[in-house]
Amino acid sequence: MLTGHARKERLHNPQHTRELLLQAAFREVHRSGFQSTGINTILAATNVTKGALYYHFPTKEALGYAIVEEIIAKLVRDRWLHPMLSHGKKPVDILIGIVRRLPVQPEDIRWSCPLLNLAQEMSPLDERFRKRLERLFLSWQEGVAALLRKGQSQRTVRRDLNPDEVASFLVAMVEGYASLAKNAQDVRVWEVGIRNIVGWLKSLRAPRQPRRSGRRILKKQVVKRRQRF
Amino acid sequence: MLTGHARKERLHNPQHTRELLLQAAFREVHRSGFQSTGINTILAATNVTKGALYYHFPTKEALGYAIVEEIIAKLVRDRWLHPMLSHGKKPVDILIGIVRRLPVQPEDIRWSCPLLNLAQEMSPLDERFRKRLERLFLSWQEGVAALLRKGQSQRTVRRDLNPDEVASFLVAMVEGYASLAKNAQDVRVWEVGIRNIVGWLKSLRAPRQPRRSGRRILKKQVVKRRQRF
């Protein structure tokens, strides 16, 4: 009885085939870009035939969108959003931990960040691609911003900072260094970048709290919108 | 006698044809990427024939290399290296001026930085492309670093900074924000980025100089390698 759990031997295993295609397509698109990745390359990498691919994905674009919404979105969640939920730790320390744990293998540096790659290539060319990628960037930034706001309310993050702008600053830096390292094809460029990002993250911490004085300080005086660095 | 100055009416004007091809190729590559730009697109944009193109450039790659070495290199020089030579102004102010003068038109944001685009696409795929682009990135960073060193010797730039690392930090941020703005297709994202970069640049300035005391401070104590932000 081959119901319930999927048996490997099944010849028709649509979920498995679909996932196989998605992973291979992601791999190829990550390396060569979406436009330059041929359907046949994906088929050759999977031993799946064209009929099967076009059964699961109506067009090449649809396959691309699925890569963004399923695989890359998961990467953002796994690397950034989920680790941010770790309780008990201070926001800045959480961010430092995340940045330090980012992949540093030569392969990772070589092909750089999939989100960035696809966004660079497709954003000005295909609006539906752009929108999907934008959602991921925004969820990333909003996650960081929310974490910073939490830190501000806990008095562990400087309150003169604008969380949204700091968040996009962080994202810009991570992606910027990823680009430099990719061009240099040098892990050390990335490692120096990480060090500098971590150094900058440390500067976000609230200074040692002064003894609480009797009279309260007006919020307006504390929360300045223009941040220092 | 149509010697000396080139007459427009000349039918065979190789320099002009070559330049025409280069400019059109740059434009298309900037928009769609190198791999996805067809030779025929460039020909259609210039009313030049295939024979003429392959007379001037042996392969599509050679055309791409020429774009990097002639057009993009000139952009780096014009936007960064030359403005850095302005005498009399303090290094940090020069950098702020340059960053503030970077293009902000919707078209510029849409297609983003040509150097970054090509580097993102071609660095892991073609070593000769990568090398040429790397040279431009290094000249850019070295220019910034040299300017910072000058500022340090003039005591207008903090001496606890590592000029090379600050320079790559700046480049990473510029390119990172360019990517974010390109994905968002929003000039405001870029403008916020510029503001934050300028804010950060201001933090590089040496603090008000303390009254010179009698005994000299050892250089080793002043120049720390780990910078603050």
Add this chain to the structure above:
DNA sequence: GCGAACATACATACTGGTTGGTATGTTAAC
């Protein structure tokens, strides 16, 4: 339990269009 009926999940062969590149012919300039 069992097979007909049907739907899902592929496989194969092919198409029109495009790709970078080339072989060969022509014209302008000196």
Add this chain to the structure above:
DNA sequence: GTTAACATACCAACCAGTATGTATGTTCGC
């Protein structure tokens, strides 16, 4: 008249996509 500077026609390889056929899995009547 020689050669540099093109123009034209053509090529094999590849592209995304499709038409059509086939094997597998499921459902349902009985």
